[in-house]
Amino acid sequence: MKTTLMVALLAGLAIPAGTAAFARGDTPSKPDSSPKGTINISCYRGIARTVAWDRPNAVFVEDLIKYGYGFKEAHIIGERVCRDEWGVGDHGHMKETLLRLLRESPPTGR
Template sequence: MKINAVIVSAATLFGLVGSAAAKTTINVSCYRGPLEAVIWDRANPKFVDSLVSQGYSSATASVLADSICRNPGLVANPDRIGPAIRAMIAATPKDG
């Protein structure tokens, strides 16, 4: 079993410094399953909870987090996770 976890601060996501958002954290945490292929991969609860704390409903946060965790282009590519989350947040209105 492999677990890939990355913590991305909102300051990194939005380029904010010295604001309340700079203290917010999105915990990117994915279960990577026993195989190299993206088959059983899914978001861990702390990733979903981080998105909920940013204003997404639980359902939307689950879909967004799973889309990041199940993206084969992001497996073993932590440098791509930040830009992928920025794009996801920019494209998805908050609904929570």
């Protein structure tokens, strides 16, 4: 009974958390929607302005892989950009963070 109640409570919390981002208009970019050679900075922010749930969307990681990074490197860079608390609501800061990371750790190929 206790487990069932806990699962029901978590399921009830998961539904609003998943839909809140789309209610704000924060839908992720479609794959292959950017011109060749560009990187979509696309992050899932969750329902809060804190970085508790933040992570890179698949299109962000895929664009970094196309740029020349391996999956692990691309995911680490995406996590770093998306989980930077100064980047919440500041797309310019996110872009500068990404450009700095690309300069500091250029892709080495696969």
